[in-house]
Amino acid sequence: MEEDTGRKWLPLEANPDVMNDFARRLGAPPSAAFHDVFGLDPDLLAMVPQPVRAVLLLFPITEQSDAADADEIKDLAASSAGAGAGQSVYFLRQTVGNACGTIGLLHALLNNAEAVPPGHGSYLERFKEKTAAMSPMERAHFLEEDQELEGAHESAASTGDTQAPDRHDPVNLHFVCFVEKQGTLYELDGRKPFPIPHGPSSPSTLLQDSAKVVQKSIARSSDALNFNVIALGGANEDM
Numbered sequence: 001m002e003e004d005t006g007r008k009w010l011p012l013e014a015n016p017d018v019m020n021d022f023a024r025r026l027g028a029p030p031s032a033a034f035h036d037v038f039g040l041d042p043d044l045l046a047m048v049p050q051p052v053r054a055v056l057l058l059f060p061i062t063e064q065s066d067a068a069d070a071d072e073i074k075d076l077a078a079s080s081a082g083a084g085a086g087q088s089v090y091f092l093r094q095t096v097g098n099a100c101g102t103i104g105l106l107h108a109l110l111n112n113a114e115a116v117p118p119g120h121g122s123y124l125e126r127f128k129e130k131t132a133a134m135s136p137m138e139r140a141h142f143l144e145e146d147q148e149l150e151g152a153h154e155s156a157a158s159t160g161d162t163q164a165p166d167r168h169d170p171v172n173l174h175f176v177c178f179v180e181k182q183g184t185l186y187e188l189d190g191r192k193p194f195p196i197p198h199g200p201s202s203p204s205t206l207l208q209d210s211a212k213v214v215q216k217s218i219a220r221s222s223d224a225l226n227f228n229v230i231a232l233g234g235a236n237e238d239m
Helices: 015-024 064-076 098-111 121-133 136-144 147-157 206-219
Strands: 031-038 054-060 173-181 182-188 197-202 228-234
Touching: 015 098, 015 121, 015 147, 031 147, 054 098, 054 206, 064 173, 064 197, 098 121, 098 173, 121 136, 121 147, 147 206, 173 206, 182 206, 197 206
Parallel strands: none
Antiparallel strands: 031 228, 054 173, 054 228, 173 182, 182 197
16 A cells, blocks of 8 residues: 555654654654553553543554455545545655654644644744645655655664664554544554544544554454554653
């Protein structure tokens, strides 16, 4: 589903500390931060600092997941639910290998630019202004040529707790983002042609609604240990 340009970045680690440092350098405000979600049951979800504005999921790409995604896209493309899906959502496609972590971070922050506005003159503010009128694929091509973002991504990918693999090593893990817009939960996956609606949601139930979708993904996977969930929530007082 992803358009292959042959270009690859270093994979970004699913690590809130890495994400927070990266987001701050791009211009995200201190009023929001990424946090680990340690489990999907109600008690563990309740530990995530509120308000939760976006959810990032890292998951293994498998034959089962690709087949399920293809069926979902086919059904949505043929239905009214897919027609114009997510017109209120900021969405960009992925054409650079291993850029999914950065695209997920951009989806999380730029879809919440009113609630957590980027700093004046920051990279995030400039990126959104330059790409606001573009199509999702035009945004992808803009990202391909954006050396400032590529440099920031490479720096962030080099600071995780584990050594980053070579950019040309095969990687079967992929980031997607969940956001709520106008009462609907959307899955934003740059490998897919449009935002995927997952039913009703609200700002107060975004985390719980996303967890239900994640649980379905885990249930159809034989590699459940490789799932990782991070939430964009309120900042801890000590951050």
